[in-house]
Structure formats: C-alpha cells, structure tokens
Amino acid sequence: MENKAFIGIDLGGTNMRAALVNTSGSILEQIKVSTEISQGAEQATENLLEMCRRLMERAASGQLQVEAIGMGVAGKIDPQNNVVVFSPNLPAMDNFPLGVRMEEALRIPVTMENDANVYGLGENWVGSAQDLNNWVGLTLGTGVGGALIFNNRLWQGDKLGFSAEVGHLVVEPHGLPCTCGSQGCLETLSSGRALMEGVEEAVKKGKLVGGKLFELWQKDRLTAQEIYFCAKEGDSTSLELFRRMGWALGIAISNMFMLLGIRHAIIGGGVSASWDLFIDPLMKTLQTTNRFLNAEQMTVRQSLLGDDAALLGAARLAWDCQWG
Amino acid sequence: MENKAFIGIDLGGTNMRAALVNTSGSILEQIKVSTEISQGAEQATENLLEMCRRLMERAASGQLQVEAIGMGVAGKIDPQNNVVVFSPNLPAMDNFPLGVRMEEALRIPVTMENDANVYGLGENWVGSAQDLNNWVGLTLGTGVGGALIFNNRLWQGDKLGFSAEVGHLVVEPHGLPCTCGSQGCLETLSSGRALMEGVEEAVKKGKLVGGKLFELWQKDRLTAQEIYFCAKEGDSTSLELFRRMGWALGIAISNMFMLLGIRHAIIGGGVSASWDLFIDPLMKTLQTTNRFLNAEQMTVRQSLLGDDAALLGAARLAWDCQWG
Numbered sequence: 001m002e003n004k005a006f007i008g009i010d011l012g013g014t015n016m017r018a019a020l021v022n023t024s025g026s027i028l029e030q031i032k033v034s035t036e037i038s039q040g041a042e043q044a045t046e047n048l049l050e051m052c053r054r055l056m057e058r059a060a061s062g063q064l065q066v067e068a069i070g071m072g073v074a075g076k077i078d079p080q081n082n083v084v085v086f087s088p089n090l091p092a093m094d095n096f097p098l099g100v101r102m103e104e105a106l107r108i109p110v111t112m113e114n115d116a117n118v119y120g121l122g123e124n125w126v127g128s129a130q131d132l133n134n135w136v137g138l139t140l141g142t143g144v145g146g147a148l149i150f151n152n153r154l155w156q157g158d159k160l161g162f163s164a165e166v167g168h169l170v171v172e173p174h175g176l177p178c179t180c181g182s183q184g185c186l187e188t189l190s191s192g193r194a195l196m197e198g199v200e201e202a203v204k205k206g207k208l209v210g211g212k213l214f215e216l217w218q219k220d221r222l223t224a225q226e227i228y229f230c231a232k233e234g235d236s237t238s239l240e241l242f243r244r245m246g247w248a249l250g251i252a253i254s255n256m257f258m259l260l261g262i263r264h265a266i267i268g269g270g271v272s273a274s275w276d277l278f279i280d281p282l283m284k285t286l287q288t289t290n291r292f293l294n295a296e297q298m299t300v301r302q303s304l305l306g307d308d309a310a311l312l313g314a315a316r317l318a319w320d321c322q323w324g
Numbered sequence: 325m326e327n328k329a330f331i332g333i334d335l336g337g338t339n340m341r342a343a344l345v346n347t348s349g350s351i352l353e354q355i356k357v358s359t360e361i362s363q364g365a366e367q368a369t370e371n372l373l374e375m376c377r378r379l380m381e382r383a384a385s386g387q388l389q390v391e392a393i394g395m396g397v398a399g400k401i402d403p404q405n406n407v408v409v410f411s412p413n414l415p416a417m418d419n420f421p422l423g424v425r426m427e428e429a430l431r432i433p434v435t436m437e438n439d440a441n442v443y444g445l446g447e448n449w450v451g452s453a454q455d456l457n458n459w460v461g462l463t464l465g466t467g468v469g470g471a472l473i474f475n476n477r478l479w480q481g482d483k484l485g486f487s488a489e490v491g492h493l494v495v496e497p498h499g500l501p502c503t504c505g506s507q508g509c510l511e512t513l514s515s516g517r518a519l520m521e522g523v524e525e526a527v528k529k530g531k532l533v534g535g536k537l538f539e540l541w542q543k544d545r546l547t548a549q550e551i552y553f554c555a556k557e558g559d560s561t562s563l564e565l566f567r568r569m570g571w572a573l574g575i576a577i578s579n580m581f582m583l584l585g586i587r588h589a590i591i592g593g594g595v596s597a598s599w600d601l602f603i604d605p606l607m608k609t610l611q612t613t614n615r616f617l618n619a620e621q622m623t624v625r626q627s628l629l630g631d632d633a634a635l636l637g638a639a640r641l642a643w644d645c646q647w648g
Contacts, residue, residue, distance in 0.1 A: 076616075133482075134481060134482050146583075148583070148584070150474070150479075155474075155584070155585070156585060157458060157584050157586045158457075158458050158585060158586050158587060159585075160585055160586075160587065160616075160617070160621075162582070162585050162616050163584060163585025164583060164584075164585070165582040165583065165585075165616060166583065168582050168615070168616070169579045169582060169583060170575055170578065170579055170613060171497065172496075172497060173495065173496060173575055180615040181615050182612075182613050182615060251494055251497055254494065255493045255494055255579070256583065258486070258489040258492050258493060259472070259487075259488060259490065259493060259580065259583070260472070260479070260487060260488075261479070261480060261481025261482060261483075261486050261487025261488070261489075262481045262484075263482055263484065288506070289494060289506050290506075291492070291504040291505050291506060292400075292484075292486050292489060293484070297484075
C-alpha cells in the first residue's frame with residue numbers, strides 16, 4: 001500500500017479544494033481555487049480536472065500512484081450514478097454528471113458524496129472518532145448537516161442520495177418554518193442561519209432595541225461569529241440563542257442515541273466554534289431526556305480536523321470504494 | 325440444513341410461548357403456558373426448560389436437531405451476558421441470568437433479545453419485509469417498541485441492551501409526561517396507553533360527559549379495542565385520539581427516514597389493528613414533513629405475522645447467532 005495515494009476534493013460554492021492524501025491519512029499537498037460556478041458547470045469541471053492533474057503529477061514525482069478520487073459536494077448527490085442531483089450553492093451543477101465526466105477525463109475511479117458525509121469519514125479515519133465504531137456526526141454551518149458511521153463505515157441507507165439529514169429532524173413540530181418547507185427542524189434552531197434569524201426576530205418583536213448586537217444588525221454586519229462575540233460579552237439575546245441551539249441539539253442527539261442504541265456524537269462545522277456557549281444546555285437536555293443511558297456513558301465531542309475533515313474524508317471515500 | 329431446527333420463545337408477562345421452527349421459517353409445533361412469574365424466576369425458568377425439552381423431543385422424533393434457542397423478552401436485555409436487565413412485566417427476572425441458566429441446563433446455545441427486536445427479525449424473515457433490506461419496525465401495544473433492520477440484519481448499535489427505542493423518541497418536547505420521565509415521547513401519543521389516557525383526560529377536562537365511551541370509562545371497562553369501536557361508530561373524542569396517533573407516528577417515521585436514508589416502515593403489535601383509523605393522518609404527515617422523499621417512494625406496511633412474528637424472529641435470532 002505504501003505507493004498508493006488518493007485525491008480528496010471538497011467542492012463548495014465559494015472555493016474548491018483538493019488534496020493528495022496517502023494511506024496513513026496525511027495530506028501531502030493541497031490546492032485551493034475559487035469555484036467560479038457562475039462560469040458554468042463545464043468550466044468548474046475543467047478547473048477541478050486541472051487541480052487533479054497537478055496532484056497526480058505531484059504524486060508521480062514521489063513514486064506514488066493515485067488510485068481513485070473522492071469528492072464531497074454540498075448538496076444532494078446520486079452516488080450510484082455519479083451525478084449532482086441538486087446543490088443550492090452550486091446551481092449550475094444541478095443534474096450534472098460531474099463524477100462521470102471526471103472519470104472519462106482522468107481514467108481513474110471517481111466517487112461523490114454529500115459534504116457532511118465525507119466530514120464523517122474524515123473524523124472517523126484520522127480525527128475525533130478514531131477510537132469509535134458507531135457514532136453520529138453533526139456539522140453546524142449556515143445549515144446543519146450530518147453523518148452516520150456504523151461499524152466504522154459510512155452509512156448510506158438505501159442509497160437514495162441522502163442520509164443523516166440531521167438538520168431536518170423535526171424537533172418542534174409546531175415550531176419555526178424551515179427552508180425545506182417543514183416546521184421546527186433542528187436547522188431552524190441550531191444553525192448559523194438560526195442565530196441570524198433569531199436576532200432578526202428579536203428586533204422585529206421590539207426585544208432588541210439598542211446595544212452592540214442591534215448596531216451590527218442595523219449596519220447589516222451581523223454574522224454568526226459576531227453573535228458569538230456579543231454573547232461572550234454578556235448580551236442576553238445572543239446568550240439565549242446559543243442556549244436554544246444547545247437545547248435543540250440535545251433533543252436531536254438524545255433521539256438519535258435512543259433510536260440507534262449508540263452513545264457517541266461528534267460536532268463540527270464553522271459554528272461549532274461556539275462550543276463553550278451551547279455544550280452545557282446540550283448536555284443537560286441530553287441527560288434529562290435520555291433515560292436509557294447514564295450521563296457518563298454518553299460522549300459529545302468536538303471535531304478535530306476542522307476544514308481538513310472533508311478533504312481527508314473524501315480521500316477515504318475513494319479508498320473505501322476501491323477496497324470496500 | 326434440512327435436518328436442523330431452532331426453538332423460538334416469546335416470553336411475556338402473562339404467557340410464554342415456544343415454537344419449534346425449521347430453516348424454511350415454518351412453525352412445526354408450538355406450546356403456550358402461563359408465565360406465572362409470581363412464583364419466581366426459578367419456577368419460570370423450570371417452565372421454560374420443560375417447554376424446550378418437549379420441543380426437542382418432538383424435533384428428535386422427526387429426525388431434526390435443535391441447534392439453538394432464541395428468546396424475545398419484554399424489557400431491557402443484556403444480550404452479551406445473556407441476562408434480563410429489567411422487565412416491567414417480569415419483575416422477578418430483573419438481573420436474572422436467564423440465558424446462562426438455560427444454556428447450562430440444555431447444553432445448546434441460548435440467545436436473548438428485546439421482544440420488539442425479535443418481532444423485526446420475524447417480519448424480515450417470513451413476514452411483511454421479505455423483499456426489503458433496510459427498514460424500521462414499530463410495535464403498537466400498551467407502549468411502543470421498535471426494531472431496525474439494516475442490510476437484512478438486526479441492528480444492535482453498541483450492544484448497550486437497547487436499540488430502536490422508537491417509543492421514547494421525543495415528538496413534542498413540551499408535550500405530555502412519559503413513564504420514562506421525559507416529555508412528549510411517541511409512546512405518549514401513539515400507544516394503547518395513550519388512547520386510554522386520552523379518554524381519561526377528556527373526562528377530566530369535561531369534554532366527555534356522556535355516550536358510550538363515557539359509560540365504558542365510568543364502568544372501568546375501557547380498552548384500546550373499545551375506543552376503536554367507539555371511533556368506528558363516529559365518536560369524536562376517539563377519532564381525534566387515533567388522528568393524533570397517526571400524526572405522531574408520521575413525525576417519528578419521517579425523522580427516521582431522513583436520519584437513516586431509508587423509506588420503508590412496518591407497523592405491528594395489537595394496537596396496529598386500528599390501522600384504518602391512523603394510516604391516513606400518518607401518511608399525510610409523513611408526506612408533508614419529509615421533503616427528501618416523494619410520496620410514492622415511501623411505504624408503510626402492516627405487519628403480516630401477528631403474534632407469530634416474535635416466535636419466528638426468536639428462532640431466526642438463534643439461527644443468526646449460530647451462522648452469523
């Protein structure tokens with residue numbers, strides 16, 4: 001195996017990154033370019049191919065053979081047909097046979113998956129979950145994504161193009177409307193968007209009329225990170241939003257533990273940086289809701305790999321598909 | 325395999341049943357006796373052993389060899405140590421090493437599991453799910469139980485002694501108190517007990533002051549079945565309870581489909597006989613909540629095997645543990 005390597009790709013709406021990864025899970029080289037999806041799917045594919053060719057040359061110069069390519073894409077993927085079904089952040093890619101085109105051009109196997117699923121594979125391989133067999137992953141970003149790892153493998157269910165859609169678990173059936181059309185999904189309570197909308201709501205209701213948070217909102221400079229800083233300075237509106245985030249995560253994780261008979265969760269994604277503000281209400285809710293597990297049996301960990309989880313997981317996906 | 329057979333046992337609080345099952349999934353003979361748990365765990369074990377010995381003799385007379393025994397028990401089981409952890413209906417069995425004792429006495433392997441889990445194995449083997457690989461099972465009785473079948477096998481998670489605790493999925497976090505100590509569990513809305521308590525509640529609130537349903541309550545003759553009959557006659561309180569049952573099942577099943585990326589559910593248990601009253605609100609909720617699956621992709625089926633599901637599933641459990 002020493003001379004084998006894989007390419008992992010993280011294809012996002014803004015940037016795309018690709019890495020050459022060896023079988024020990026080390027990134028040997030990585031490239032990042034802007035996706036420029038506005039130039040169309042064909043151009044984006046060309047840019048991807050160019051990155052792959054550069055990494056394949058780099059591999060060859062080090063006596064390494066790139067065996068396969070794995071790709072994490074933000075959106076609904078059809079992994080069996082290697083097609084992007086739809087991607088809100090990559091609209092030009094809808095129904096585009098990205099994987100097929102790349103295989104034809106590069107003549108090595110290409111496998112695609114949802115970006116949250118490859119994050120799960122990355123953490124499982126060389127991240128927070130190396131010692132775990134069964135666990136659920138959550139990614140907190142603009143929305144909430146998820147991954148299920150069962151017996152050390154990515155669970156893909158009936159291969160319908162989605163699984164672990166944790167963000168759309170209904171936590172409060174009579175709750176806030178979600179972008180998916182449903183109500184009270186986890187995403188309406190525990191995402192970056194939920195934080196932003198929570199501030200918006202507070203302003204609308206006249207509960208937030210001054211102070212730093214209000215000013216940020218007024219100047220249209222509000223971000224999840226700014227809300228975090230306000231909370232750290234004691235702002236009560238912001239603190240309540242993080243408390244609600246933790247509560248909803250606690251309900252969702254408790255349900256998943258009871259359903260799956262497992263006891264480990266790992267939380268990643270940009271918004272997980274606000275860990276210190278949501279972990280206490282999360283654990284409290286989890287411990288009071290779940291009567292099947294003792295507090296000390298359950299672990300909720302923070303992701304270790306950050307942005308690299310997706311790159312490493314995509315490479316691992318390629319590996320698993322070759323020697324599954 | 326033709327000369328091999330298994331014994332499946334369904335151990336309940338009132339009765340215990342045992343069946344001799346061949347490798348085609350046919351019941352060759354079955355015995356039912358009252359459990360008489362009040363006489364203690366030792367006596368109940370003796371009664372179980374007696375049933376097994378009779379079925380083993382019956383097997384031998386037909387040139388069949390009983391390879392192993394599987395047992396479904398209502399309660400929390402430790403399958404790795406063959407111990408009943410606790411069982412509300414079999415209090416004398418708490419922490420009793422039932423499986424160990426039976427193995428010592430009969431000198432063949434004995435495996436135990438939760439009763440809802442063996443129901444799942446039964447339906448998967450020769451019932452409603454023969455054509456499915458991945459599905460979730462729900463049993464509607466006094467409470468609500470569940471089973472997860474992944475890749476045609478029973479999912480046991482981290483082997484913590486529980487999995488698929490569907491009845492304790494939180495559907496309404498600010499809802500009714502559950503026996504488990506939590507609030508708004510599926511069981512508080514979709515079980516036989518929920519129907520009974522719903523009538524009680526209607527009387528308390530002065531919403532039910534006369535009619536057949538009220539009389540049944542007054543005479544302490546209320547059962548889930550009687551509530552069903554009242555609903556069929558158009559009683560609005562009863563109809564609303566079944567509508568609520570279907571709604572809550574729809575939320576829970578939708579969440580499980582989104583989490584697991586699967587699309588099939590099978591509903592069994594005594595209360596599933598009220599199918600015609602809850603299936604419409606169930607399907608409507610499922611279809612409006614779940615944005616990842618089209619209506620025609622999802623199936624919710626009724627259990628086929630009735631009481632025999634647990635016996636056949638217990639036999640199958642024994643088989644799987646031998647040639648897993």
